Amino acid sequence: MALLEIEDLRIAYSTKGGDAFAVDGISFAIQEGEYLGLVGESGCGKSTIAKAIIGILPPQGRIVSGSIRYRGRELAGLPISELRRIRWRDIALIPQSAMNGLDPVYTIEKQMDEAIAAHADMKAQARHARIAELFEMVGLNPARLNDYPHQFSGGMRQRAMIAMAMVLSPQLVLADEPTTGLDVIVQDQILERLAVIHEQTRNAMLLITHDMALVSENCGRIAVMYAGRIMEIGGPDVFAAPFHPYTMGLVNAFPDIASRGSELIAIPGTPPSLVDPPSGCRFRARCPFATTRCAEETPPLLEVAPSHFAACHYVDKAQAFRQETRAPATWRSAL
Numbered sequence: 061m062a063l064l065e066i067e068d069l070r071i072a073y074s075t076k077g078g079d080a081f082a083v084d085g086i087s088f089a090i091q092e093g094e095y096l097g098l099v100g101e102s103g104c105g106k107s108t109i110a111k112a113i114i115g116i117l118p119p120q121g122r123i124v125s126g127s128i129r130y131r132g133r134e135l136a137g138l139p140i141s142e143l144r145r146i147r148w149r150d151i152a153l154i155p156q157s158a159m160n161g162l163d164p165v166y167t168i169e170k171q172m173d174e175a176i177a178a179h180a181d182m183k184a185q186a187r188h189a190r191i192a193e194l195f196e197m198v199g200l201n202p203a204r205l206n207d208y209p210h211q212f213s214g215g216m217r218q219r220a221m222i223a224m225a226m227v228l229s230p231q232l233v234l235a236d237e238p239t240t241g242l243d244v245i246v247q248d249q250i251l252e253r254l255a256v257i258h259e260q261t262r263n264a265m266l267l268i269t270h271d272m273a274l275v276s277e278n279c280g281r282i283a284v285m286y287a288g289r290i291m292e293i294g295g296p297d298v299f300a301a302p303f304h305p306y307t308m309g310l311v312n313a314f315p316d317i318a319s320r321g322s323e324l325i326a327i328p329g330t331p332p333s334l335v336d337p338p339s340g341c342r343f344r345a346r347c348p349f350a351t352t353r354c355a356e357e358t359p360p361l362l363e364v365a366p367s368h369f370a371a372c373h374y375v376d377k378a379q380a381f382r383q384e385t386r387a388p389a390t391w392r393s394a395l
Protein backbone atom coordinates (compact mmCIF):
# COMPACT_ATOMS: atom_id res chain seq x y z
CA MET A 61 0.00 0.00 0.00
CA ALA A 62 1.23 3.48 -0.84
CA LEU A 63 1.88 5.85 2.04
CA LEU A 64 -0.18 8.54 0.33
CA GLU A 65 -2.49 8.00 -2.58
CA ILE A 66 -4.22 10.84 -4.35
CA GLU A 67 -6.90 9.89 -6.82
CA ASP A 68 -8.66 12.10 -9.33
CA LEU A 69 -8.49 15.03 -6.94
CA ARG A 70 -10.30 18.25 -7.86
CA ILE A 71 -10.04 21.37 -5.75
CA ALA A 72 -11.80 24.66 -6.49
CA TYR A 73 -11.49 28.16 -5.07
CA SER A 74 -14.56 30.33 -5.34
CA THR A 75 -13.60 33.59 -6.97
CA LYS A 76 -15.63 36.54 -8.29
CA GLY A 77 -15.28 35.14 -11.79
CA GLY A 78 -16.47 31.65 -10.78
CA ASP A 79 -14.81 28.50 -9.49
CA ALA A 80 -11.09 28.29 -10.20
CA PHE A 81 -10.05 24.63 -10.38
CA ALA A 82 -6.53 24.91 -9.03
CA VAL A 83 -6.29 21.12 -8.95
CA ASP A 84 -8.26 19.48 -11.71
CA GLY A 85 -8.15 15.71 -11.79
CA ILE A 86 -4.81 14.77 -10.28
CA SER A 87 -3.68 11.29 -9.27
CA PHE A 88 -0.34 10.22 -7.85
CA ALA A 89 1.07 8.19 -5.00
CA ILE A 90 3.96 8.59 -2.61
CA GLN A 91 5.56 5.39 -1.34
CA GLU A 92 7.13 5.00 2.08
CA GLY A 93 10.47 6.74 2.21
CA GLU A 94 10.08 8.23 -1.25
CA TYR A 95 11.28 11.70 -2.19
CA LEU A 96 8.89 13.17 -4.76
CA GLY A 97 9.60 16.54 -6.35
CA LEU A 98 6.66 18.60 -7.59
CA VAL A 99 7.47 21.37 -10.06
CA GLY A 100 5.54 23.71 -12.31
CA GLU A 101 5.13 27.43 -12.90
CA SER A 102 3.64 29.72 -10.31
CA GLY A 103 -0.10 29.28 -9.81
CA CYS A 104 -0.34 25.74 -11.22
CA GLY A 105 -1.74 24.36 -7.94
CA LYS A 106 1.27 22.94 -6.10
CA SER A 107 0.60 24.53 -2.72
CA THR A 108 -3.10 23.77 -3.06
CA ILE A 109 -2.28 20.06 -3.14
CA ALA A 110 -0.10 20.34 -0.03
CA LYS A 111 -2.76 22.32 1.82
CA ALA A 112 -5.47 19.83 0.88
CA ILE A 113 -3.38 16.88 2.08
CA ILE A 114 -2.91 18.43 5.48
CA GLY A 115 -6.42 19.90 5.62
CA ILE A 116 -5.64 23.61 5.69
CA LEU A 117 -7.29 24.91 2.53
CA PRO A 118 -8.50 28.49 3.03
CA PRO A 119 -12.26 29.05 3.39
CA GLN A 120 -12.69 29.84 -0.33
CA GLY A 121 -11.13 26.49 -1.25
CA ARG A 122 -12.85 23.11 -1.22
CA ILE A 123 -12.23 19.56 -2.35
CA VAL A 124 -14.84 19.03 -5.05
CA SER A 125 -14.16 15.35 -5.68
CA GLY A 126 -11.53 12.67 -5.52
CA SER A 127 -9.65 11.19 -2.64
CA ILE A 128 -6.54 11.61 -0.53
CA ARG A 129 -5.70 8.41 1.29
CA TYR A 130 -2.99 8.16 3.92
CA ARG A 131 -2.10 4.53 4.62
CA GLY A 132 -5.43 3.65 3.07
CA ARG A 133 -7.41 6.07 5.21
CA GLU A 134 -9.48 8.76 3.48
CA LEU A 135 -8.43 12.26 4.55
CA ALA A 136 -10.68 14.26 2.22
CA GLY A 137 -13.71 15.36 4.20
CA LEU A 138 -12.30 14.19 7.53
CA PRO A 139 -13.36 16.47 10.42
CA ILE A 140 -10.73 18.93 11.67
CA SER A 141 -10.48 17.11 15.00
CA GLU A 142 -9.45 13.91 13.19
CA LEU A 143 -7.08 15.73 10.84
CA ARG A 144 -5.34 17.34 13.80
CA ARG A 145 -4.36 13.90 15.02
CA ILE A 146 -2.68 13.15 11.74
CA ARG A 147 -0.96 16.51 11.41
CA TRP A 148 2.54 16.65 12.90
CA ARG A 149 2.46 13.02 13.96
CA ASP A 150 1.97 11.44 10.52
CA ILE A 151 2.15 14.29 8.05
CA ALA A 152 3.88 17.62 8.62
CA LEU A 153 4.07 20.70 6.44
CA ILE A 154 6.97 23.08 6.08
CA PRO A 155 4.87 25.94 4.73
CA GLN A 156 5.76 28.16 1.77
CA SER A 157 5.82 31.25 3.98
CA ALA A 158 7.83 29.45 6.64
CA MET A 159 10.03 32.49 7.16
CA ASN A 160 7.06 34.26 8.74
CA GLY A 161 5.60 31.15 10.32
CA LEU A 162 7.06 31.76 13.76
CA ASP A 163 5.33 33.77 16.47
CA PRO A 164 7.47 36.84 17.28
CA VAL A 165 6.44 37.00 20.95
CA TYR A 166 7.63 33.53 22.01
CA THR A 167 11.08 32.01 22.10
CA ILE A 168 11.77 29.32 19.54
CA GLU A 169 11.92 26.65 22.24
CA LYS A 170 8.58 27.70 23.68
CA GLN A 171 6.91 27.34 20.28
CA MET A 172 8.42 23.95 19.62
CA ASP A 173 7.60 22.84 23.14
CA GLU A 174 3.94 23.75 22.67
CA ALA A 175 3.77 21.77 19.46
CA ILE A 176 5.19 18.70 21.16
CA ALA A 177 3.13 19.07 24.34
CA ALA A 178 -0.06 19.38 22.27
CA HIS A 179 0.58 16.20 20.30
CA ALA A 180 2.70 13.88 22.39
CA ASP A 181 2.64 12.61 25.92
CA MET A 182 6.14 13.64 26.97
CA LYS A 183 7.49 15.14 30.20
CA ALA A 184 9.00 18.64 30.09
CA GLN A 185 12.56 17.33 30.38
CA ALA A 186 12.09 14.82 27.58
CA ARG A 187 10.57 17.54 25.42
CA HIS A 188 13.55 19.78 26.03
CA ALA A 189 15.93 16.98 25.08
CA ARG A 190 13.95 16.29 21.92
CA ILE A 191 14.00 19.96 20.95
CA ALA A 192 17.74 20.21 21.47
CA GLU A 193 18.21 17.07 19.37
CA LEU A 194 16.07 18.55 16.58
CA PHE A 195 18.04 21.78 16.70
CA GLU A 196 21.21 19.83 16.11
CA MET A 197 19.57 17.82 13.40
CA VAL A 198 18.79 20.96 11.39
CA GLY A 199 22.20 22.46 12.08
CA LEU A 200 21.23 25.01 14.73
CA ASN A 201 23.10 25.54 17.97
CA PRO A 202 20.92 24.43 20.93
CA ALA A 203 22.41 27.35 22.89
CA ARG A 204 20.14 29.54 20.76
CA LEU A 205 16.93 27.78 21.82
CA ASN A 206 15.83 30.68 23.97
CA ASP A 207 16.22 33.21 21.21
CA TYR A 208 13.22 35.00 19.78
CA PRO A 209 12.53 34.66 16.05
CA HIS A 210 13.82 38.18 15.31
CA GLN A 211 17.21 37.15 16.66
CA PHE A 212 17.44 34.51 13.95
CA SER A 213 18.49 35.10 10.36
CA GLY A 214 16.10 34.02 7.61
CA GLY A 215 18.03 30.80 7.10
CA MET A 216 17.97 30.03 10.81
CA ARG A 217 14.22 30.64 10.99
CA GLN A 218 13.77 28.31 8.07
CA ARG A 219 15.80 25.64 9.84
CA ALA A 220 13.70 26.19 12.96
CA MET A 221 10.55 25.61 10.88
CA ILE A 222 12.02 22.38 9.56
CA ALA A 223 12.83 21.34 13.13
CA MET A 224 9.22 22.11 14.08
CA ALA A 225 7.94 19.93 11.26
CA MET A 226 10.16 17.07 12.46
CA VAL A 227 9.06 17.30 16.09
CA LEU A 228 7.06 14.06 16.07
CA SER A 229 9.05 12.24 13.36
CA PRO A 230 6.32 12.36 10.72
CA GLN A 231 6.30 9.69 8.02
CA LEU A 232 5.49 12.25 5.35
CA VAL A 233 6.89 15.76 5.13
CA LEU A 234 5.38 18.26 2.72
CA ALA A 235 8.05 20.87 2.04
CA ASP A 236 6.53 23.78 0.14
CA GLU A 237 9.32 25.94 -1.29
CA PRO A 238 11.38 25.31 1.85
CA THR A 239 14.27 27.46 0.68
CA THR A 240 12.68 30.20 -1.39
CA GLY A 241 14.02 33.63 -0.55
CA LEU A 242 17.24 32.32 0.93
CA ASP A 243 20.64 32.73 -0.64
CA VAL A 244 22.04 29.86 -2.65
CA ILE A 245 24.53 28.72 -0.02
CA VAL A 246 21.89 28.57 2.71
CA GLN A 247 19.54 26.85 0.27
CA ASP A 248 22.12 24.15 -0.31
CA GLN A 249 22.77 23.71 3.39
CA ILE A 250 19.07 23.33 4.14
CA LEU A 251 18.46 20.89 1.33
CA GLU A 252 21.47 18.90 2.45
CA ARG A 253 20.01 18.87 5.94
CA LEU A 254 16.70 17.58 4.64
CA ALA A 255 18.56 14.85 2.76
CA VAL A 256 20.47 13.85 5.91
CA ILE A 257 17.21 13.79 7.89
CA HIS A 258 15.74 11.64 5.17
CA GLU A 259 18.67 9.23 5.44
CA GLN A 260 18.23 9.05 9.21
CA THR A 261 14.47 8.82 9.44
CA ARG A 262 13.52 7.31 6.06
CA ASN A 263 10.58 9.69 5.98
CA ALA A 264 8.82 10.36 2.71
CA MET A 265 8.91 13.86 1.30
CA LEU A 266 6.93 15.92 -1.16
CA LEU A 267 9.31 18.69 -2.20
CA ILE A 268 7.49 21.54 -3.92
CA THR A 269 9.64 24.05 -5.72
CA HIS A 270 10.22 26.06 -8.89
CA ASP A 271 13.83 25.08 -8.69
CA MET A 272 14.37 22.22 -11.11
CA ALA A 273 17.99 21.82 -10.00
CA LEU A 274 16.91 21.20 -6.41
CA VAL A 275 14.56 18.51 -7.59
CA SER A 276 17.00 16.80 -9.87
CA GLU A 277 19.60 16.71 -7.10
CA ASN A 278 17.27 15.50 -4.38
CA CYS A 279 14.30 13.60 -5.72
CA GLY A 280 13.99 10.02 -6.92
CA ARG A 281 10.69 10.83 -8.59
CA ILE A 282 9.46 13.96 -10.27
CA ALA A 283 5.98 15.27 -11.05
CA VAL A 284 5.44 18.18 -13.43
CA MET A 285 2.25 20.18 -13.02
CA TYR A 286 0.64 22.64 -15.38
CA ALA A 287 -2.64 24.52 -14.88
CA GLY A 288 -4.03 22.13 -12.28
CA ARG A 289 -2.96 18.90 -13.93
CA ILE A 290 0.01 16.55 -13.96
CA MET A 291 1.69 16.64 -17.35
CA GLU A 292 4.47 14.20 -16.64
CA ILE A 293 5.58 12.02 -13.74
CA GLY A 294 8.31 9.45 -13.31
CA GLY A 295 11.93 8.95 -12.28
CA PRO A 296 14.95 11.17 -13.05
CA ASP A 297 14.29 10.60 -16.76
CA VAL A 298 11.45 13.11 -16.52
CA PHE A 299 14.17 15.76 -16.72
CA ALA A 300 16.84 13.73 -18.51
CA ALA A 301 14.58 12.51 -21.33
CA PRO A 302 11.23 14.29 -21.09
CA PHE A 303 8.20 13.24 -23.12
CA HIS A 304 6.05 16.32 -22.60
CA PRO A 305 6.92 19.55 -24.44
CA TYR A 306 6.11 21.49 -21.26
CA THR A 307 8.76 19.55 -19.34
CA MET A 308 11.17 20.13 -22.23
CA GLY A 309 10.47 23.84 -21.91
CA LEU A 310 11.04 23.83 -18.16
CA VAL A 311 14.31 21.92 -18.55
CA ASN A 312 15.48 24.44 -21.14
CA ALA A 313 14.78 27.26 -18.75
CA PHE A 314 17.23 25.63 -16.30
CA PRO A 315 20.44 25.00 -18.26
CA ASP A 316 22.10 23.79 -15.04
CA ILE A 317 20.23 20.54 -15.13
CA ALA A 318 20.36 20.19 -18.86
CA SER A 319 24.16 20.66 -18.55
CA ARG A 320 24.50 20.54 -22.27
CA GLY A 321 25.80 24.06 -22.58
CA SER A 322 22.53 25.16 -24.08
CA GLU A 323 21.26 28.67 -23.68
CA LEU A 324 18.47 29.52 -21.32
CA ILE A 325 15.15 29.64 -23.16
CA ALA A 326 12.07 30.71 -21.25
CA ILE A 327 8.71 29.33 -22.38
CA PRO A 328 6.88 32.26 -23.97
CA GLY A 329 3.39 33.15 -22.75
CA THR A 330 1.62 32.47 -19.47
CA PRO A 331 -0.53 29.66 -18.05
CA PRO A 332 -4.26 29.77 -18.85
CA SER A 333 -7.12 30.82 -16.58
CA LEU A 334 -8.23 28.11 -14.17
CA VAL A 335 -11.78 29.48 -14.13
CA ASP A 336 -12.29 28.87 -17.82
CA PRO A 337 -9.47 26.57 -18.91
CA PRO A 338 -8.94 25.73 -22.58
CA SER A 339 -10.27 22.48 -24.00
CA GLY A 340 -7.97 19.56 -24.63
CA CYS A 341 -4.34 19.97 -23.62
CA ARG A 342 -3.95 22.97 -21.35
CA PHE A 343 -0.45 23.64 -22.60
CA ARG A 344 -1.42 23.76 -26.26
CA ALA A 345 -1.48 27.59 -26.61
CA ARG A 346 2.21 27.68 -25.71
CA CYS A 347 3.23 24.40 -27.30
CA PRO A 348 5.24 24.62 -30.53
CA PHE A 349 3.86 21.24 -31.65
CA ALA A 350 0.16 21.68 -30.94
CA THR A 351 -2.35 20.47 -33.52
CA THR A 352 -6.15 20.60 -33.73
CA ARG A 353 -6.21 17.24 -31.99
CA CYS A 354 -4.68 18.92 -28.93
CA ALA A 355 -7.69 21.26 -28.76
CA GLU A 356 -10.23 18.53 -29.31
CA GLU A 357 -8.96 15.70 -27.11
CA THR A 358 -7.48 15.86 -23.66
CA PRO A 359 -4.35 13.71 -23.71
CA PRO A 360 -4.48 11.12 -20.92
CA LEU A 361 -1.49 10.50 -18.68
CA LEU A 362 -0.09 7.31 -20.22
CA GLU A 363 2.96 5.18 -19.45
CA VAL A 364 5.67 6.09 -21.95
CA ALA A 365 8.51 4.13 -20.36
CA PRO A 366 8.57 1.94 -17.25
CA SER A 367 7.01 3.98 -14.39
CA HIS A 368 7.20 7.13 -16.51
CA PHE A 369 3.93 8.79 -17.56
CA ALA A 370 3.23 11.75 -19.82
CA ALA A 371 0.05 13.46 -21.02
CA CYS A 372 0.80 14.34 -24.64
CA HIS A 373 -0.73 12.99 -27.86
CA TYR A 374 2.67 12.96 -29.52
CA VAL A 375 4.90 11.06 -27.11
CA ASP A 376 6.13 8.98 -30.05
CA LYS A 377 7.79 12.13 -31.40
CA ALA A 378 9.45 13.01 -28.11
CA GLN A 379 12.97 12.41 -29.36
CA ALA A 380 12.57 14.86 -32.22
CA PHE A 381 10.78 17.33 -29.95
CA ARG A 382 13.69 17.25 -27.49
CA GLN A 383 16.03 18.34 -30.27
CA GLU A 384 13.71 21.01 -31.58
CA THR A 385 12.85 22.52 -28.21
CA ARG A 386 16.53 23.35 -27.71
CA ALA A 387 16.30 25.93 -30.48
CA PRO A 388 14.82 29.28 -29.40
CA ALA A 389 13.17 29.65 -32.81
CA THR A 390 10.97 26.62 -32.08
CA TRP A 391 9.40 28.41 -29.15
CA ARG A 392 8.95 31.66 -31.03
CA SER A 393 6.82 29.80 -33.55
CA ALA A 394 4.38 28.71 -30.87
CA LEU A 395 2.65 32.03 -30.33
Ligand SMILES: Nc1ncnc2c1ncn2[C@@H]1O[C@H](COP(=O)(O)OP(=O)(O)OP(=O)(O)O)[C@@H](O)[C@H]1O
Binds near residue numbers: 100105
Ligand atom coordinates in the same frame (compact mmCIF):
# COMPACT_ATOMS: atom_id res chain seq x y z
N1 LIG B 1 -7.33 31.66 -1.47
C1 LIG B 1 -7.45 31.62 -2.80
N2 LIG B 1 -8.55 32.14 -3.43
C2 LIG B 1 -8.68 32.09 -4.75
N3 LIG B 1 -7.78 31.53 -5.58
C3 LIG B 1 -6.68 31.01 -5.03
C4 LIG B 1 -6.46 31.01 -3.62
N4 LIG B 1 -5.28 30.42 -3.38
C5 LIG B 1 -4.79 30.05 -4.57
N5 LIG B 1 -5.63 30.40 -5.56
C6 LIG B 1 -5.44 30.15 -7.00
O1 LIG B 1 -5.21 28.78 -7.21
C7 LIG B 1 -4.18 28.59 -8.14
C8 LIG B 1 -3.11 27.69 -7.58
O2 LIG B 1 -2.49 28.33 -6.48
P1 LIG B 1 -1.31 27.63 -5.69
O3 LIG B 1 -0.95 28.53 -4.57
O4 LIG B 1 -1.70 26.25 -5.36
O5 LIG B 1 -0.18 27.62 -6.80
P2 LIG B 1 1.37 27.22 -6.68
O6 LIG B 1 1.63 26.26 -7.76
O7 LIG B 1 1.68 26.82 -5.31
O8 LIG B 1 2.08 28.60 -7.05
P3 LIG B 1 3.47 29.21 -6.49
O9 LIG B 1 4.53 28.47 -7.22
O10 LIG B 1 3.40 30.64 -6.88
O11 LIG B 1 3.50 29.01 -5.01
C9 LIG B 1 -3.66 29.96 -8.53
O12 LIG B 1 -4.16 30.29 -9.77
C10 LIG B 1 -4.20 30.87 -7.46
O13 LIG B 1 -4.52 32.12 -8.01
Ligand SMILES: [Mg+2]
Binds near residue numbers: 106
Ligand atom coordinates in the same frame (compact mmCIF):
# COMPACT_ATOMS: atom_id res chain seq x y z
MG1 LIG C 1 2.86 27.59 -3.87
